[in-house]
Amino acid sequence: MQAEIIAVGTEILLGQVVDTNSAFIARELAGAGIEVYYHSLVGDNADRLTGVVKQARSRSDLVVISGGLGPTKDDLTKQTVAHLLGVKLVENEAAMTKIKNHFATTGKPLTPNNRLQALYLAGSQPLKNSTGMAVGAFYQAPDDEADMLLLPGPPSEMQPMMTHEAVPALRAAYQRHEYLTSRVLRFFGIGESQLTTKLGDLIEHQTNPTIASYAKRNEVTLRLTASTTGSAEAQTLLDQMTATIKERVGDYLYGYGDDNSLANVVVQRLIDQHLTITGAESLTAGEFQSTIGSIPGVSAVFPGGFVTYANRAKHDLLGIPQRIIDNDGVVSEATAKEMAERSRKLLDTDLALSFTGVAGPDSLEGQPAGTVWLGLAQRGQAPQAKLMHFAGTRGDIRMRSVLTGLDWLRRLIPAAK
Amino acid sequence: MQAEIIAVGTEILLGQVVDTNSAFIARELAGAGIEVYYHSLVGDNADRLTGVVKQARSRSDLVVISGGLGPTKDDLTKQTVAHLLGVKLVENEAAMTKIKNHFATTGKPLTPNNRLQALYLAGSQPLKNSTGMAVGAFYQAPDDEADMLLLPGPPSEMQPMMTHEAVPALRAAYQRHEYLTSRVLRFFGIGESQLTTKLGDLIEHQTNPTIASYAKRNEVTLRLTASTTGSAEAQTLLDQMTATIKERVGDYLYGYGDDNSLANVVVQRLIDQHLTITGAESLTAGEFQSTIGSIPGVSAVFPGGFVTYANRAKHDLLGIPQRIIDNDGVVSEATAKEMAERSRKLLDTDLALSFTGVAGPDSLEGQPAGTVWLGLAQRGQAPQAKLMHFAGTRGDIRMRSVLTGLDWLRRLIPAAK
Numbered sequence: 117m118q119a120e121i122i123a124v125g126t127e128i129l130l131g132q133v134v135d136t137n138s139a140f141i142a143r144e145l146a147g148a149g150i151e152v153y154y155h156s157l158v159g160d161n162a163d164r165l166t167g168v169v170k171q172a173r174s175r176s177d178l179v180v181i182s183g184g185l186g187p188t189k190d191d192l193t194k195q196t197v198a199h200l201l202g203v204k205l206v207e208n209e210a211a212m213t214k215i216k217n218h219f220a221t222t223g224k225p226l227t228p229n230n231r232l233q234a235l236y237l238a239g240s241q242p243l244k245n246s247t248g249m250a251v252g253a254f255y256q257a258p259d260d261e262a263d264m265l266l267l268p269g270p271p272s273e274m275q276p277m278m279t280h281e282a283v284p285a286l287r288a289a290y291q292r293h294e295y296l297t298s299r300v301l302r303f304f305g306i307g308e309s310q311l312t313t314k315l316g317d318l319i320e321h322q323t324n325p326t327i328a329s330y331a332k333r334n335e336v337t338l339r340l341t342a343s344t345t346g347s348a349e350a351q352t353l354l355d356q357m358t359a360t361i362k363e364r365v366g367d368y369l370y371g372y373g374d375d376n377s378l379a380n381v382v383v384q385r386l387i388d389q390h391l392t393i394t395g396a397e398s399l400t401a402g403e404f405q406s407t408i409g410s411i412p413g414v415s416a417v418f419p420g421g422f423v424t425y426a427n428r429a430k431h432d433l434l435g436i437p438q439r440i441i442d443n444d445g446v447v448s449e450a451t452a453k454e455m456a457e458r459s460r461k462l463l464d465t466d467l468a469l470s471f472t473g474v475a476g477p478d479s480l481e482g483q484p485a486g487t488v489w490l491g492l493a494q495r496g497q498a499p500q501a502k503l504m505h506f507a508g509t510r511g512d513i514r515m516r517s518v519l520t521g522l523d524w525l526r527r528l529i530p531a532a533k
Numbered sequence: 534m535q536a537e538i539i540a541v542g543t544e545i546l547l548g549q550v551v552d553t554n555s556a557f558i559a560r561e562l563a564g565a566g567i568e569v570y571y572h573s574l575v576g577d578n579a580d581r582l583t584g585v586v587k588q589a590r591s592r593s594d595l596v597v598i599s600g601g602l603g604p605t606k607d608d609l610t611k612q613t614v615a616h617l618l619g620v621k622l623v624e625n626e627a628a629m630t631k632i633k634n635h636f637a638t639t640g641k642p643l644t645p646n647n648r649l650q651a652l653y654l655a656g657s658q659p660l661k662n663s664t665g666m667a668v669g670a671f672y673q674a675p676d677d678e679a680d681m682l683l684l685p686g687p688p689s690e691m692q693p694m695m696t697h698e699a700v701p702a703l704r705a706a707y708q709r710h711e712y713l714t715s716r717v718l719r720f721f722g723i724g725e726s727q728l729t730t731k732l733g734d735l736i737e738h739q740t741n742p743t744i745a746s747y748a749k750r751n752e753v754t755l756r757l758t759a760s761t762t763g764s765a766e767a768q769t770l771l772d773q774m775t776a777t778i779k780e781r782v783g784d785y786l787y788g789y790g791d792d793n794s795l796a797n798v799v800v801q802r803l804i805d806q807h808l809t810i811t812g813a814e815s816l817t818a819g820e821f822q823s824t825i826g827s828i829p830g831v832s833a834v835f836p837g838g839f840v841t842y843a844n845r846a847k848h849d850l851l852g853i854p855q856r857i858i859d860n861d862g863v864v865s866e867a868t869a870k871e872m873a874e875r876s877r878k879l880l881d882t883d884l885a886l887s888f889t890g891v892a893g894p895d896s897l898e899g900q901p902a903g904t905v906w907l908g909l910a911q912r913g914q915a916p917q918a919k920l921m922h923f924a925g926t927r928g929d930i931r932m933r934s935v936l937t938g939l940d941w942l943r944r945l946i947p948a949a950k
Contacts, residue, residue: 128556129559129569129570129571129572130559130560130563130569131555131556131557131558131559131560131563131569132556132560132745132747133556134551134552134553134556135551135552135555135556135572136551138548138552138574139545139548139549139550139551139552140548141548142546142547142548143547143548143549144548146547146548152546152547152548153546153575153576153578153581154546154573154574154575154581154585155546155552155572155573155574156571156572156573156574157555157571157572157573157574158570158571159570161570164570164571168571171588307641308603308604308605309604309605309644309646309647310641310644312605312606313644313646328543328544328547328549329605329607330544330549330550331603331687333687333689339544339549395840397819398837399826400823400826401819401822401823401825401826401827401831401835401837402814402818402819402820402821402822402823402826402838402840403819403823403826404819405818405819405823405840405842406817406818406819406820406822406823406931408818409816409817409818409819409820409840409842409931410818410927410928410931412893412894412895412927414818414842415842415843418818418842418843419842419843419845419846420815420818420839420840420841420842420843420846420847420850421819421840421846422837422839422840422850423812423819423822423826423837423838423839423840424837425822425826425831425832425835425836425837426832426835426836426837428836429836429837429838429880430837432879432880433837433839433879433880462849462850463846463849463850476829477829478829486638505638505639505640506639507635507638507639508664509664510827510829511827514823514826514827
C-alpha cells in the first residue's frame with residue numbers, strides 16, 4: 117500500500133504561500149499505516165496537473181490531492197481528474213443544501229460558480245466539509261488502478277475532512293490492521309552525527325520500531341515508530357528501544373514529545389520540586405528569563421530578575437564590586453559567580469543562573485565572540501561557574517548560552533517520579 | 534528558462550517537518566526572472582531521488598535541490614547527483630578549513646563523516662555556506678542538458694546561500710538582460726486585507742513595478758519588483774511607487790529590506806539620536822530587552838533593566854508602592870507608569886518602556902488574557918501609558934506586546950536625515 121500526495125495551487129507553486137497540507141496529509145496517512153513515497157506540487161494548470169496525476173497513478177496505489185475544489189475558475193482539480201478517469205461529476209445533495217443555506221443566511225446572491233463546490237466524482241464516496249462548502253471525494257478505482265482522494269485546499273477545511281472523513285474511509289477500504297505509533301526523544305548537547313554514530317548499529321538494523329534522526333536548531337530528535345496491531349504491543353516495542361538508547365546516550369536525553377522543549381522540562385521540574393529561580397543576564401539580555409517566562413505556570417517559581425548588559429548595571433543593580441570588574445573583567449569566573457549569587461540573594465530564590473560573555477560580532481576584553489561564562493548559585497552552597505566556547509552568529513551564541521544554562525539546571529534537578 | 538524544485542528528506546516526506554525551502558526558492562527564482570512549474574519531494578532514498586531528478590532534468594532547464602548535503606548516511610543528494618551526471622565529488626578547500634576550525638573551536642572530535650560536507654560536484658561552482666558547513670554547488674551541464682543547483686536543507690543555511698551565492702551565480706550564468714530589482718516595504722499595525730484594500734487600484738493595475746503582499750507573523754510586507762535594463766531606471770520606478778504607497782499607508786511603514794525588523798529600526802534610531810533606554814517587564818519577562826539586545830551595537834544605548842514578573846519583584850526591585858498594587862492592581866495604568874518611570878530613574882536613561890498585563894492562558898485580577906498596559910517614560914516628561922487588547926496564544930500576546938512597544942518608540946523617535 118503506497119500513496120503519494122499532490123498539492124495544487126499557483127500561489128504555493130510561486131512560494132507566496134507555504135504548503136502545509138502535504139505534511140499534514142503525510143502524517144495522517146502514516147497514522148493509518150499507509151506509506152508515502154512522493155509529494156508533488158503544481159499550479160492551477162490542467163495540462164500539468166493531468167501529467168502529474170497520470171504519473172502518480174502509474175506508480176502508487178492511492179493518490180491524494182489537496183486544492184482546486186473551490187468556486188473560482190482557477191479551481192480545476194475535480195474537472196481534470198474526472199476527465200482523466202472518464203467519470204462524470206454529479207451533485208452532492210447534502211453539500212448543495214449547505215451552500216444554499218449559507219447564502220440564504222448571509223443574504224449574498226448564490227452565483228452559479230458556487231454550485232460547482234457541490235460536485236463530486238460519480239461513483240466515489242463524497243466527503244463532508246464541516247468547515248467549508250467544497251465537498252471532497254474518495255474514489256476507489258476498478259481493478260488494479262490507483263484510488264483517488266480529493267481534498268479542499270484551505271487547511272481549515274482540509275484538516276478536519278482528512279482526519280474525520282477521509283482516514284476512516286481509507287481504513288475501512290484497505291482494512292488496515294497494522295497501526296503506526298510514534299515516540300519522539302529529544303536530545304541536547306550532542307550533535308546529530310555523534311548521536312547517530314553512537315546508535316549506528318541500531319539505526320543500521322532498524323525494523324520495528326524504525327528510528328529516524330533529525331537535527332533541529334540546537335537539538336537533535338529521534339523518532340521511533342512501531343508498526344503493530346495493538347497499542348500495548350506498540351508501547352512495549354517503544355519502551356524496549358527507548359531503554360536501549362538511554363543506556364548509550366541517556367545523559368543527553370532531556371525529554372519526549374513533538375511539542376516539548378528544554379525550557380518546558382526545566383520549568384516543570386522547578387514547579388514539581390518547589391524550587392524558585394532568578395537570573396542575571398549580560399550577553400543574553402533577558403533571553404533566559406523570557407524563555408522560562410514563556411512556559412505557563414512559571415509564576416509559581418520565577419519572581420523576575422536582572423538584565424545587566426552594561427558594566428554599570430552590574431554594579432548599580434547587583435552591587436558587583438568595581439574591583440572584581442577591574443581585576444577579573446566582566447567575562448570571568450568571578451563576575452559570573454557574583455552575578456548569580458547576588459541576584460539570588462536580592463530576590464531570595466533557591467537558584468539563580470547568570471550569563472556573561474561575548475555575543476559578538478566584536479571581541480570584548482580581548483576575548484573572542486562565543487566566550488561565555490555561566491554562573492549557578494544555589495541556596496546554602498558556594499556559587500559555581502563554567503566556561504563555554506560557542507560558534508555561530510550573535511543569535512546562535514545567545515541562544516546556545518540560554519540552552520546550556522537550562523541543561524545545567526536539568527542535570528541538577530531530578531525529574532519527579 | 535524553466536526551473537523545478539526538489540526537496541529531499543524523509544522527515545519532510547513523512548510530514549514531521551513542513552518544507553518551507555521550496556517556497557523560499559520559488560520566490561528567489563521568480564525574483565531572478567526564472568519560472569517554476571513543478572515542485573517535488575522525496576525521502577532520503579537514492580533510487581527514488583534518481584528517478585525524480587531524471588524526470589526533472591527531462592522537462593526543465595534548471596533543477597534546484599535542497600536537502601541531503603549533511604554528514605549522516607541519510608544524506609545522499611551529492612552522491613546521487615554525481616552518479617547520475619557521471620562526475621566526481623571533490624573537496625572544497627574553504628569548506629574544509631571552516632569544518633576544521635569549527636571542531637577546533639568547540640573542542641569536539643572531527644569525525645570522518647563531517648568531512649563529507651566539504652565535497653561538491655567536480656566542474657561546478659562551489660557555493661559558500663555562511664551559516665553552516667555543507668558546501669553548495671551550481672553545476673552548468675554541457676549542451677542542452679539541465680543545470681543543477683544543490684543547496685543544504687536547514688533553512689538557516691539554505692536561505693543565505695540561495696540569496697547571496699546562488700542567485701548571483703544564476704544571474705551571471707543566464708545573462709538575464711532584464712533585471713528584476715526588488716524593494717521590500719515593511720508594515721506594522723495594519724492587516725494584509727486592510728493594506729491591500731487601501732492599495733486596491735495599485736495592485737489591480739500593477740505592471741512595472743509589480744506589487745506582492747505577504748502576511749508574515751505580526752507584520753505585512755510588500756515586495757515591489759521592477760523589471761528594467763538598468764539600475765537607475767529601476768530605482769526611479771521603485772521610488773515613484775514607494776512615494777504613492779507612503780501617501781496612503783506611510784504611517785504603518787516602519788522600514789525596508791528583507792532582513793530588517795522593527796527592533797533593528799528602533800535600535801538604529803536610538804543610536805543615531807544618542808538616546809539611552811531601559812525596560813521593566815512583567816508579562817514579557819525579558820522579551821523586550823532580549824529583542825533589542827539581539828541587535829549589534831545596542832550596548833551604546835542599553836545598560837540593562839528589570840524583569841519584574843511577580844508583584845514582589847515590582848516592589849523589591851523597582852520600589853512600586855504596595856498601595857498602588859493593592860488599589861490599582863498590577864495590570865493598570867498606574868502600575869505601567871510607575872514601572873517605566875522608576876526603571877528609567879534607577880538606570881538614569883532617557884527612555885524606558887514597561888509591560889504589564891495578562892499573557893494567559895488564565896485571566897488575572899479579573900482581566901482576560903491579552904489585556905496589556907504599556908508604559909513609556911521620557912526624561913523631563915510625565916510618564917504615559919496605553920491599554921491594548923491582544924488575541925492569540927501566550928506567545929502571540931507577549932510578542933505583540935513587545936512589537937507594539939517598539940512601534941511606539943519608532944513613532945516617537947524621528948529617523949535620522
